[in-house]
Amino acid sequence: MNIAVLGAQWGDEGKGKIVDLLTPNFSIVARYQGGHNAGHTVYANGRKFVLRLLPSGILHDGITCVIGNGVVVDPQALFGEIAEVEAAGVKIGSRLIISDKAHLILPYHRELDVLSEARRGERKIGTTSRGIGPAYEDKIARRGVRVLDLRRSDKLRALVERGVAHANAMLEAGGGSERASVEETLESLAAISERLLALADDVGLSVHRALKSGAAVLLEGAQGSLLDVDHGTYPYVTSSNTTSGGAAVGAGISPMAIDAVLGVVKAYTTRVGHGPLPTEFQEPLQTQVRTLGNEFGATTGRARRCGWFDAVVVRYAARVNGLSDIAMTKLDVLDTLPKIGLCTGYEIEGSLHTEFPGDLSLLENAAPKYEWFKGWQQSTGEARKLSDLPAAARKYLDRIEELVETRITYVSVGTRRDQIIGL
Ligand code: GDP
Ligand code: IMO
Ligand code: MG
Numbered sequence: 001m002n003i004a005v006l007g008a009q010w011g012d013e014g015k016g017k018i019v020d021l022l023t024p025n026f027s028i029v030a031r032y033q034g035g036h037n038a039g040h041t042v043y044a045n046g047r048k049f050v051l052r053l054l055p056s057g058i059l060h061d062g063i064t065c066v067i068g069n070g071v072v073v074d075p076q077a078l079f080g081e082i083a084e085v086e087a088a089g090v091k092i093g094s095r096l097i098i099s100d101k102a103h104l105i106l107p108y109h110r111e112l113d114v115l116s117e118a119r120r121g122e123r124k125i126g127t128t129s130r131g132i133g134p135a136y137e138d139k140i141a142r143r144g145v146r147v148l149d150l151r152r153s154d155k156l157r158a159l160v161e162r163g164v165a166h167a168n169a170m171l172e173a174g175g176g177s178e179r180a181s182v183e184e185t186l187e188s189l190a191a192i193s194e195r196l197l198a199l200a201d202d203v204g205l206s207v208h209r210a211l212k213s214g215a216a217v218l219l220e221g222a223q224g225s226l227l228d229v230d231h232g233t234y235p236y237v238t239s240s241n242t243t244s245g246g247a248a249v250g251a252g253i254s255p256m257a258i259d260a261v262l263g264v265v266k267a268y269t270t271r272v273g274h275g276p277l278p279t280e281f282q283e284p285l286q287t288q289v290r291t292l293g294n295e296f297g298a299t300t301g302r303a304r305r306c307g308w309f310d311a312v313v314v315r316y317a318a319r320v321n322g323l324s325d326i327a328m329t330k331l332d333v334l335d336t337l338p339k340i341g342l343c344t345g346y347e348i349e350g351s352l353h354t355e356f357p358g359d360l361s362l363l364e365n366a367a368p369k370y371e372w373f374k375g376w377q378q379s380t381g382e383a384r385k386l387s388d389l390p391a392a393a394r395k396y397l398d399r400i401e402e403l404v405e406t407r408i409t410y411v412s413v414g415t416r417r418d419q420i421i422g423l
Contacts, residue, residue, distance in 0.1 A: 070250020
């Protein structure tokens with residue numbers, strides 16, 4: 001059985017923890033989109049790991065980890081991460097394969113990301129400044145450089161010349177002071193080429209063969225469904241398809257090969273960066289929940305914006321992804337609260353919406369409607385089965401299942417591997 005595990009809110013739902021826990025049931029764990037904008041936290045062997053490009057299955061011996069064609073790869077970031085993980089005693093060896101069709105993030109993509117944000121002023125997205133958006137722009141505009149291009153130095157120069165010419169035109173038009181250089185870009189590629197090519201392969205073909213021989217694959221999403229470039233809160237999104245449709249495309253396999261889709265959600269909502277968040281807390285609750293949940297970005301350290309669980313959002317994510325199940329994380333973060341809100345709809349210009357509106361201007365005027373639940377005000381961190389949870393917590397989960405029309409199969413009650421219900 002092959003599954004996709006992906007975020008069903010705005011990212012940081014706890015995908016890393018869930019993927020790590022499920023990995024022993026699979027032979028291959030594959031990332032299918034995004035880049036090192038992701039930060040997937042796993043607590044294992046008494047340490048904290050934050051995985052950015054490496055699939056969260058990497059901490060398990062014997063698991064093959066794949067970076068699919070849909071991912072944008074910054075080679076420096078990749079090698080830095082490999083070094084970090086290996087320094088912590090993880091053996092990677094030949095377990096890592098990178099699609100030779102994956103596009104590269106080049107140094108000028110970072111410059112362009114920073115400049116484009118600066119030029120947006122008030123309307124900035126709040127990107128991770130990793131060059132993700134500009135690398136995907138070059139991919140779609142058919143001027144990107146792929147891993148396989150490193151094999152042919154004659155063609156590589158022409159590709160880099162084209163990329164640099166476009167980047168410099170953009171930097172100049174945007175009033176940026178930096179300029180990209182063909183020679184420097186080629187030098188930086190020459191420095192990583194041999195090492196990267198040694199990991200590169202036709203990933204779609206290897207995974208296809210593995211599937212035929214009975215291997216099971218876990219496809220790991222990055223970001224969240226509401227950050228999907230098509231289905232998210234555009235333009236306040238990332239530049240890839242984070243949803244389950246993107247999983248087949250980005251790993252290079254058939255959509256028919258995906259048997260189930262597990263959506264990861266937090267017991268509340270967070271978002272990092274700008275854009276609408278209808279259930280966002282006011283102070284002092286904002287600071288209180290941020291502190292309880294330690295809601296600071298795994299990649300950028302930025303404070304995450306927090307709010308009540310939004311069933312309209314997750315109901316929508318369940319639909320666009322075809323979620324078969326939900327894994328809910330961080331239930332323990334709500335343990336001390338006297339009452340808990342659950343958003344069941346939005347009032348917009350006098351009418352009630354229970355389906356997520358695609359038009360941002362509607363969303364910006366949405367007044368959330370809440371059902372209120374009595375807090376359980378006791379610790380859930382030691383619960384290992386649903387019946388260990390306080391009745392008030394079970395009531396909250398039951399109502400969420402009803403509203404989003406999807407069953408909650410796993411409930412996580414702490415950062416550690418053993419703090420899970422449902423395995
Ligand atoms: P990801 O990007 O979806 O993998 O999520 P992040 O790693 O960015 O953020 C999730 C954070 O919540 C991490 O710091 C995790 O260690 C932490 N976490 C995951 N599950 C739980 C849980 O059940 N309870 C608590 N308190 N923390 C959790
Ligand atoms: P994981 O995989 C949360 C957000 C950024 C910004 C927007 C666009 O850890 O859940 P980008 O750099 O991608 O162009 O930024 O997307 N963002 C994330 N938010 N979790 C992530 O990854 C994110 N990756 C990008 O904050 O709002
Ligand atoms: Mg994260």
